Amino acid sequence: MRKIKDGVIKENPLVVLMLGLCSTMAISTTFEKSFLLGIVVLFVLTLSNVVVSLLKKGIGKSVVTPSLILIIGTLVTILELLLSTFVKPLYDAFGIYLSLIVVNCIILGRAILVAMKESVKESFMDGVGIGLGYLLSISFFGLVREILGHGTITIVDATQNVFGKTIVLHLFDGNYFPISFFVSPAGAFLVAGILLGMIGTWKERKHETR
Amino acid sequence: MKLVSLFLTALLTENIILTKFLGLCPLMGNSKREGHAYKMGLLVVLTTVLSSIICYLFYYHILVPTETTHLRTLVFIFTIASIVGTLEILIKKYFPSLYKSMGLYIPLITTNCAVLGVSILTIDHAFSFLETFVYAIGSSMGFLLVIYVFSTLRIKMDQAPILKGFKGTPIAFITLGIIALLFTRYGL
Numbered sequence: 001m002r003k004i005k006d007g008v009i010k011e012n013p014l015v016v017l018m019l020g021l022c023s024t025m026a027i028s029t030t031f032e033k034s035f036l037l038g039i040v041v042l043f044v045l046t047l048s049n050v051v052v053s054l055l056k057k058g059i060g061k062s063v064v065t066p067s068l069i070l071i072i073g074t075l076v077t078i079l080e081l082l083l084s085t086f087v088k089p090l091y092d093a094f095g096i097y098l099s100l101i102v103v104n105c106i107i108l109g110r111a112i113l114v115a116m117k118e119s120v121k122e123s124f125m126d127g128v129g130i131g132l133g134y135l136l137s138i139s140f141f142g143l144v145r146e147i148l149g150h151g152t153i154t155i156v157d158a159t160q161n162v163f164g165k166t167i168v169l170h171l172f173d174g175n176y177f178p179i180s181f182f183v184s185p186a187g188a189f190l191v192a193g194i195l196l197g198m199i200g201t202w203k204e205r206k207h208e209t210r
Numbered sequence: 211m212k213l214v215s216l217f218l219t220a221l222l223t224e225n226i227i228l229t230k231f232l233g234l235c236p237l238m239g240n241s242k243r244e245g246h247a248y249k250m251g252l253l254v255v256l257t258t259v260l261s262s263i264i265c266y267l268f269y270y271h272i273l274v275p276t277e278t279t280h281l282r283t284l285v286f287i288f289t290i291a292s293i294v295g296t297l298e299i300l301i302k303k304y305f306p307s308l309y310k311s312m313g314l315y316i317p318l319i320t321t322n323c324a325v326l327g328v329s330i331l332t333i334d335h336a337f338s339f340l341e342t343f344v345y346a347i348g349s350s351m352g353f354l355l356v357i358y359v360f361s362t363l364r365i366k367m368d369q370a371p372i373l374k375g376f377k378g379t380p381i382a383f384i385t386l387g388i389i390a391l392l393f394t395r396y397g398l
Contacts, residue, residue, distance in 0.1 A: 018379055021234040022323040065317065066291055073284040081280060096330045099283040103321040105235050185229045186390035193376075193383030201375025 003122070007129020013106045014137040015199060020106040023097040024138050025192065029183045030154040033093055034142025035135070040079065040098070042131030045107050048072050049127035052115035059116070068111045073102045089158040106134065145191055147171065149183035213344045220348030226324055227356045228390040230331075233324030236315075237357055238382065247361035249312055251354030257297065258325050258350035259343070261290045265329040266342045286329050287320075294320045324353050356393075360386065 013019045020041070028034040051071050052059075059067045080098055083091040091098065101107065110130055115123040146153060153169040160166045181187045226232040236250065265286050273279050298316045302309045309316075319325065328349050332342040363385055372381050 018238060019235065021238070022231045022327075025231040025234065065320065066288070069287055069291060069320070070284070073287050077280065077283055080283065096327060096334065099330055100232075100323050100327060102283055102287050103323050103326050105321060108321055184394075185231065186387050186394060188231070189383050189387030189390055193380045193385075193387060196383060197373070197376035197380035199375075200377070200380055201373065204375045 003125040004129035004132060007126065007131070008133040008136060011130065012133040012137055013130055014134060014141075015196065017106075017109075019109060020104045020134065023100055023104065024141065025185070025188045026097050027094065028138055028142035028145055028188070029149070030146045030157070031139065031143045032154040032157055032159070033090075034138045036090060036159070037094065037097075038131075038135030038138045040094075041101065041104065041106070041138075042128070042135050044072065044075050044079065044101055045110060045131045045134075046124060046127035047075055048107055048111055049115040049123040050120060051075075052111045053118065053120045053123035056116050064112070064116070065108075068108060069102065072107055072111070076101050087159055087162060089161070093158045106130065141192070141195065144195065145182050145188065148191070149178060149180055149187065151178045213340065216341060217344050217348040220345050221352045221355070222393055224349075225352040225356060225390075225393050226327065226349045227353055228386070228393050230327065231323075232327040233322055233353050233357075236318065236322050236324075237360060237386075238379065246311070247357045248354070249308065250315060251357045253297070253312070253316065253319060254322060254324060254353055255347070255350040257290070257293055257319050257322075258328050258353075259346045261286075261293050261325055262329045262332050262342055262346040263339075264289050264293065266332060266337075266339060269333055282330070282333070286326060290325050290329070291320045324350070356389065359389065 007013075011017060014021075014024060023037060023041075024034075027037045048068075048071055052068060055067075055071070076099065079101075080091070083094075083098070110126060114126045118126070143153065151170070151172050153171065155167040155169065156163045157166050157168060182191060220226075224230070227234065227237060233254070236254075268285055268289060269279070269282065273282060273285065294317065297319075301316065302313075328346055331349075332345055335341075335345075337345055360382075364382065367381055367385065376384075
């Protein structure tokens with residue numbers, strides 16, 4: 001349990017460790033996409049941690065990185081094939097960023113730092129913790145960007161062939177002039193900077209009052 | 211003429227860091243020292259150009275004829291890892307001083323999203339061989355440009371009086387946002 005809490009708060013991959021930024025910034029234009037990317041990363045991270053931990057005795061020291069990339073690459077390829085068959089619109093929405101999960105520093109980093117050393121159970125818990133931390137922070141980031149940029153909250157859109165209908169909440173009853181700047185790449189940097197700065201200031205205050 | 215405009219688009223208006231977010235991790239981690247950033251950028255240019263050419267050849271001459279295009283990601287990442295490994299050995303042998311300062315960071319180029327990203331993008335755009343070459347040079351030079359400009363700004367940022375909570379990464383992100391606005395001519 002403590003491991004999971006650490007992954008969400010103390011070692012949050014986005015807020016504290018600043019890892020896995022490329023796909024986060026590119027995909028987080030709507031709440032739905034960011035939430036689903038979080039799920040995908042959680043899934044790959046947990047599986048790769050477990051597989052690496054199971055095989056750690058067989059991996060020679062000189063071939064650590066290639067073997068880890070092979071394991072993660074295989075998992076991502078399986079996922080690519082599944083998504084492109086069953087949820088094509090989502091696969092198209094992710095684009096190249098799905099393949100780029102292979103070089104996502106969170107997954108490779110956890111495999112080297114944790115899964116190569118700890119037991120299977122520990123690695124599993126670590127994967128779930130860090131994955132949840134990522135899921136929560138990317139969903140929040142996507143939520144903020146979509147509300148500011150579109151004035152909506154998309155819950156089901158790209159996955160509509162699975163759920164059978166689209167669910168998009170329109171906040172402000174259409175009286176909102178969307179500031180599309182926030183969903184553009186430049187806006188992503190600004191929103192990320194301001195959110196991180198707010199968290200930093202809050203931490204600073206907490207530190208001072210103690 | 212088309213190639214020139216492709217080069218300029220890849221270099222400036224569709225800069226891989228500022229519009230596609232590829233290569234953000236090394237940008238945030240490696241840009242603290244000016245000289246360092248520029249060496250890193252040059253190595254990335256070399257790796258990206260080599261890997262996109264080799265990946266292009268692998269894709270159209272091995273994967274397409276054998277109908278195994280779904281193995282693209284795996285084949286590409288292995289190509290990149292081998293290129294980076296070879297480069298590391300060559301640099302260790304012929305440029306020992308460069309190896310001394312950059313040694314630890316060279317293996318990390320494998321996990322630089324920009325390298326894999328550009329190799330996949332050239333396939334997605336269905337570029338010809340020549341276009342692949344020009345696109346790879348343009349976009350990796352774009353990476354070099356941004357990482358260099360950003361590292362010079364970062365030195366100034368360290369001395370500026372910034373709110374404590376915003377120091378470090380937050381202000382770096384905000385600065386990048388402003389650079390992105392300039393590069394992509396937002397709204398024009």
